[in-house]
Amino acid sequence: MSAEFGQFAAEAASPATGATVSVHGLAHRYGELTAIERLDLEVPPGRVLGLVGPSGCGKSTLLELIAGLREPSGGAIEVAGGGSAAERLAQCAFMPQRDLLLPWLSAIDNAALALRNRGVRRGAAREEAGRLFERFGLAGFERARPAELSGGMRQRVAFLRTLVAGKPVLALDEPFAALDAITRAEMQGWLAAALRADPRTVVLVSHDVEEALYLADRVAVLSARPGRVVEQLDTPAPRAPDRDAAVTAPEFVAARERAMAALHRGSR
Amino acid sequence: MRRVLLPIVALAALVALWQVAASSGLLAEAFNVESFLVPSPAEIASALWENRALIAENAWVTLQEILLGFLCGLAVGLAFGFLLRPFETLRLSFHPLIVGSQAIPIIVFAPILVVWFGYGIGPKLAVVALVCFFPIAVATADGLRSVDPEAAKMMRSLDASRSQLLWRLEAPSALPFTFSGAKIGVTFAPIAAVFGEWVGADSGLGHLILQDNAQLETARVFAAAFVLSAMAIALYGLLALAERRVVTWR
Numbered sequence: 001m002s003a004e005f006g007q008f009a010a011e012a013a014s015p016a017t018g019a020t021v022s023v024h025g026l027a028h029r030y031g032e033l034t035a036i037e038r039l040d041l042e043v044p045p046g047r048v049l050g051l052v053g054p055s056g057c058g059k060s061t062l063l064e065l066i067a068g069l070r071e072p073s074g075g076a077i078e079v080a081g082g083g084s085a086a087e088r089l090a091q092c093a094f095m096p097q098r099d100l101l102l103p104w105l106s107a108i109d110n111a112a113l114a115l116r117n118r119g120v121r122r123g124a125a126r127e128e129a130g131r132l133f134e135r136f137g138l139a140g141f142e143r144a145r146p147a148e149l150s151g152g153m154r155q156r157v158a159f160l161r162t163l164v165a166g167k168p169v170l171a172l173d174e175p176f177a178a179l180d181a182i183t184r185a186e187m188q189g190w191l192a193a194a195l196r197a198d199p200r201t202v203v204l205v206s207h208d209v210e211e212a213l214y215l216a217d218r219v220a221v222l223s224a225r226p227g228r229v230v231e232q233l234d235t236p237a238p239r240a241p242d243r244d245a246a247v248t249a250p251e252f253v254a255a256r257e258r259a260m261a262a263l264h265r266g267s268r
Numbered sequence: 269m270r271r272v273l274l275p276i277v278a279l280a281a282l283v284a285l286w287q288v289a290a291s292s293g294l295l296a297e298a299f300n301v302e303s304f305l306v307p308s309p310a311e312i313a314s315a316l317w318e319n320r321a322l323i324a325e326n327a328w329v330t331l332q333e334i335l336l337g338f339l340c341g342l343a344v345g346l347a348f349g350f351l352l353r354p355f356e357t358l359r360l361s362f363h364p365l366i367v368g369s370q371a372i373p374i375i376v377f378a379p380i381l382v383v384w385f386g387y388g389i390g391p392k393l394a395v396v397a398l399v400c401f402f403p404i405a406v407a408t409a410d411g412l413r414s415v416d417p418e419a420a421k422m423m424r425s426l427d428a429s430r431s432q433l434l435w436r437l438e439a440p441s442a443l444p445f446t447f448s449g450a451k452i453g454v455t456f457a458p459i460a461a462v463f464g465e466w467v468g469a470d471s472g473l474g475h476l477i478l479q480d481n482a483q484l485e486t487a488r489v490f491a492a493a494f495v496l497s498a499m500a501i502a503l504y505g506l507l508a509l510a511e512r513r514v515v516t517w518r
Contacts, residue, residue, distance in 0.1 A: 094425035
């Protein structure tokens with residue numbers, strides 16, 4: 001384990017804050033097409049792993065495999081020691097690329113979906129989700145319909161919906177891809193703060209190297225199809241409170257160049 | 269405002285044109301018939317007024333057939349839509365049959381229905397339901413299938429069971445589709461009710477039209493047809509209103 005992980009050692013020690021995700025010799029095929037081949041990854045509890053790679057390298061497939069939404073063609077994935085898709089599904093909360101908030105529900109009812117699905121009564125579910133609205137700067141927007149919210153706000157609600165599920169592992173599929181550059185930078189700072197306050201094990205897919213390097217403790221660069229890990233690098237200032245300063249620091253720029261070089265190697 | 273005003277102006281112009289053409293005898297001349305066979309809008313309006321009790325009485329019979337038949341069609345349409353969604357085999361087996369059922373001209377079926385169900389309200393309900401159920405079933409099934417697969421993954425990841433997936437995601441997504449199907453169905457319902465009455469009935473607007481036509485009471489035929497159209501438009505409007513109250517997110 002690298003020294004950079006040390007900053008979050010205290011939180012990582014608590015079992016409530018995450019579970020280990022491990023991927024060994026993973027392979028996945030769609031018919032004739034090999035999407036993923038001989039892939040190994042390990043995410044310790046409470047850590048954030050960023051996955052970057054060229055389009056079509058199978059990053060989203062990998063995320064769905066980890067989250068228990070698919071069974072792999074070969075190899076093993078374990079989340080908190082559970083290997084079957086159902087066991088992984090029980091441990092992971094998946095956040096898709098688009099917010100996909102249900103337009104007929106208010107923001108708070110969207111956020112409380114997982115609780116409602118588990119049979120929690122509406123009032124209690126709203127109360128629990130409402131506490132997170134207070135904590136994460138969404139107070140006052142509880143009763144707004146998704147159509148009344150800005151893109152960034154919708155993405156916040158979608159993230160809270162994932163968080164409220166109360167699972168140790170979050171699987172985030174390019175959560176900010178649909179946002180404009182300024183909102184995206186804002187949301188990265190917001191997500192970093194949220195994860196500092198409520199640490200989980202996170203697997204974050206991104207097409208934005210800078211985003212992955214800022215939010216993750218470690219970034220795995222995947223190759224073009226069939227997806228394999230080209231390089232893993234530890235990040236210099238994961239989720240640092242001052243995002244703008246962090247991403248312009250010399251170590252960060254160096255890390256980005258290394259990641260870009262790995263991306264180019266893997267794209268060939 | 270223009271959206272309301274322009275159709276009204278266009279309609280008024282057409283009615284005025286008709287009035288002039290009919291009262292001047294131009295229309296009768298063109299059709300080569302007696303002028304009392306080509307009523308003007310004013311004559312139709314006065315027929316409507318003078319026979320208001322008779323028309324209202326028969327309209328009520330037809331309205332009941334339409335409403336009850338539509339409700340039956342809605343129930344059957346929803347049942348088909350929902351049953352065809354989760355069971356792929358059932359869908360593949362029955363979808364072509366349902367579409368095929370619409371190719372059978374209802375007017376051919378109606379006499380058989382009278383043989384089966386008698387002269388009461390039964391065969392009329394059956395004809396109306398048969399016409400209404402199709403657009404509702406197809407639209408509902410399509411609506412249930414239209415759900416974004418990513419949203420379904422998100423729901424599964426948030427611990428939704430199969431039935432929660434259906435009721436919390438798929439059914440609300442299908443609701444606007446079902447409304448579209450119902451609106452199409454309800455506009456056809458008055459025609460279906462009239463077909464049902466033409467085969468065998470002793471009351472209803474369809475029955476009245478048939479009788480008046482035989483007695484060359486053309487003004488009353490038009491008056492009854494006017495009431496039928498008004499009912500179709502009103503029912504469509506009611507459904508559109510209900511849709512706006514229920515589907516608030518569009």
